[in-house]
Amino acid sequence: MKHQLTVLVCALALTACADHAARERLGIEDATLLKTGFGATQDEAAGAVNAQWVSTYAPIASSNTALAGLQTRLDRLPGDKNSYFYAKAQCWINAAQQARQANDRWGFVEEAIGQAATITIGLENGAPLSAANPALRTVSTVRPDLWKIVNTIKADPAVAQCPQAQQPLACAEVELAQAGHDAWRRSFTNAEKRLPEVQDNLRQSAQRALQCKQALQAPASMSAPEQGSVAKPQQKITLKADSLFRFNGGDEAAMLPAGKRQLDDVATGLNNAPALHELKITGYADRLGDKSYNLGLSMQRARTVERYLRAHGVSVPITAQGRGSANPLVDCRRTKRDALVKCLAPNRRVEIELVAARS
Structure with missing residues (x-):
């Protein structure tokens, strides 16, 4: 069933959930993540580091230096700072900084830096960029219903013509990925704490897209x-x-x-x-x-x-x-x-x- 923007605005205003465990409310579908204690796997499928991951992120010797350099390069870029890809790069930088300050040693800092770098380099070179969210080793999918809303808003033609709607949408995606990282390391309560901000950003994006659509549908006319x-x-x-x-x-x-x-x-x-x-x-x-x-x-x-x-x-x-x-x-x-x-x-x-x- 296709969600309409007007329905999403109303739905996202509701935050009540059934009184179950935080893990259950997150809607986690990854079987390996739901196992704890004896029998819980520690293999690559469960998120263990492999050679490809190491070769990809080993060049990031100093996360602090990498983040400072990326921020400088992003700030120098011309154009609308609220555009989707600029906003997404900035939110990935912010996510990496938060994880670094929290002394997160699980690899999310490096992955967030990698996402920000990919977008920033693409913007610098004028290269085509994908709006898809790649699978990351340290991120599991939480709240599939919110990801469905993300994709519905992203697919609406009004959003492509409305930079005001793009910034909160891009940041909601990164925040939802951060919640997925919290869940991946089995910090389910912290993952759930991020969701109100995700919902608020999605609500803002849907509302602004609606405003842009209404402006396009009701142009000034005179006779x-x-x-x-x-x-x-x-x-x-x-x-x-x-x-x-x-x-x-x-x-x-x-x-x-x-x-x-x-x-x-x-x-x-x-x-x-x-x-x-x-x-x-x-x-x-x-x-x-x-x-x-x-x-x-x-x-x-x-x-x-x-x-x-x-x-x-x-x-x-x-x-x-x-x-x-x-x-x-x-x-x-x-x-x-x-x-x-x-x-x-x-x-x-x-x-x-x-x-x-x-x-």
Whole structure:
């Protein structure tokens, strides 16, 4: 049965589980992992090191040096830092650092470094990368139901066009692998403790993908007034800045594919509105951060929208301005920054006022 994003958002909000042992709640299917005491195997099938594993990870002489070098290389990469592969490389680095700080000597540190290195090198070289999660010696599969949700979200076309949904999805995969490592070393309680964050990231990814899908399905549209009627003096189109630009971006290089498609539809509507007299474009930011920075960012976004519309044939007079955090649409009092940023999203916007010619 195919999960829909709307169903996943609701399902992931529920965290109650049957009151069974943590090991049972993890849904472990690996028979070797369920055996303890006499009769428990210690062979390669149970995760023992083999020659291939040693040859692969032996070059990692110093995990600390390797992690520092990878972080530097990743930071230097251009492009959207919230994109799927960049986020996944970063989360693998974070996972390796956590395991190292916990003095984990089971091999997960090296495997996490290997995953981060593979992605980082691929991004540096512009090579094609696979979104599949490879089998790792020190990771067993836990919560197959959550992995099914991961794959369902990943397969939705909206996610490929929505970088905001990609970062939490990528990190949920790494976190679920970390839980699998905890289970592999039979720390079932620690594995279970990671699951709420996995569920929260999957919920965020599904919600953001839904928002992107709704933005694509409901583009701005306009038509000329009927003959003999009096055009309304003003109409307004409100575009979410988070749909137009990557976070904290305001120039054309920071525009998202979904945002360009929205503006393409706006330009088409404007070019088919002969009674249009003037456009007023106003950019807004949220209240977080420096006021002068927010004012400049809001102005940059308004001018970028102006230039984009001009480049797509809109020839009526246009005025662009930035108002910073003025005229907020919502007032949020959240204490956690991530929740506050999400709550303030409606305030980050670009408004296009259409001033129609009077008959």
